[in-house]
Amino acid sequence: MKPNLVHQAWNGAEKCKQCRIRELVLFADLQQEDFEQLHHPIIDIELATGETLYREQQAPEFVFTVRSGMIKLVRYLPNGNYRVVRLLRQGDLAGIEALHNSPYLHHAIALQETSICRIPVEDIEQLNQHSPHLYKQLTARWYKVQSDANIWLSEFTVGNSKKRVANLLLYLAQHNSNHYFYLPSREDMGALLAITTETASRIIAEFKRLEYLQVEQQGALIDIDKLKQIT
Template sequence: MRDPKEACEICLSRKLSLFANLTEEELKKISAAKNMISHKKGQTLFYEGTKPLGIFCVRSGVVKTVKAASNGKEQLIHLAKEGDFLGYTSLLSDDVYSSTSTIIKDARVCFIPKEAFMDVLRKDVNFHYKVTESICRDIGNMEERLTDANQKSIRERLAYVLLKLVNTFGVKGEKGEKIEIVLSREEIASLVGTATETIIRLLSEFKKDKLIALQGKYILVLDKKTLSKVADFYQ
């Protein structure tokens, strides 16, 4: 569904994004070129293997990015929220999308065509710097995730993933912090890199140990401190 545009100049999510410090003029250019589209859970923004024609900027909602392994399994690479850009690394390396992005919480997403984006990148050195800086930070994060994936047990990794989720999507309540995003057991499994059944079993162990609680579809993190310990060391 194509929405009436909301100008980038007045967009609140923008403040959180790489566009935070663009000039009025640059924002107008992008606003003029972009589309804002409302998406329902389950809709897909782009598919692995197709060619990027621009970049996506999340106004609201949550988008998951998934990569297919050559043996058919799937890896959840990233969860994008308000202010996050999607698909720009493929655009910038002039490659096809390395992964598929799908809405998992109803979202409004702006699409900015390649030319408008590249134009700002070309003309605004500060913006280019910010982009570079952000990508370099991503590399650091990926190195850490790779290290964890290879050197830690599933139990440690799940604990770590829960802590990351609570950092990004956590909302403090009376008892513990609620992860304000619904992920199926299968999706958590694909994020951690394990079988769905293993996630189910570990979550109920964590629950038994009072590290987490379940509130309907949501996970409440009760004991971050102990969870951090579980994430770091074989107990």
């Protein structure tokens, strides 16, 4: 490997060891000797709202850790409509299918300004072969994909529209220490919950009128107890 790439890879490893969300990410359990096996640079990427990280069927070279912000995974339908199949938040791994050498299954698009770490699949394969510390985190990431898929099926696409919107708001409010969370557009909410944009708009307006939901400059706030009564 060229000297400048060695330097970049080493700097990337050092950043991983010092990462402020280290306990949430794929490399949480790695030890010093594991980081020494990283041979390719781990690049920080800043995505603007609406920017595409990767596209469906694109050849997989990297997986991506979400450091901040939010990513939507989108599947476009033959009729021109789209479905949001999953939301990725801080600590989540995007493009996990690349670890099976499969093309990316979705379009990954930033819902808001988002910080990403780009990790070469080659390095993960190398670590997985020579280090016992990565297996636990890889297993946890696959489990989370399955768990999120179950949530999408059981809570976001079943029941009446009002229940679906309430479940989504409760989900988005989780794990936010300042109690504010990003509220997707009505179009994205419709694509995620299998309802129309108009229905999503009507229910959000009703929740705001009833003071179940407040939308402020910092983000959205909900009355958890009232929304739980709906679900």
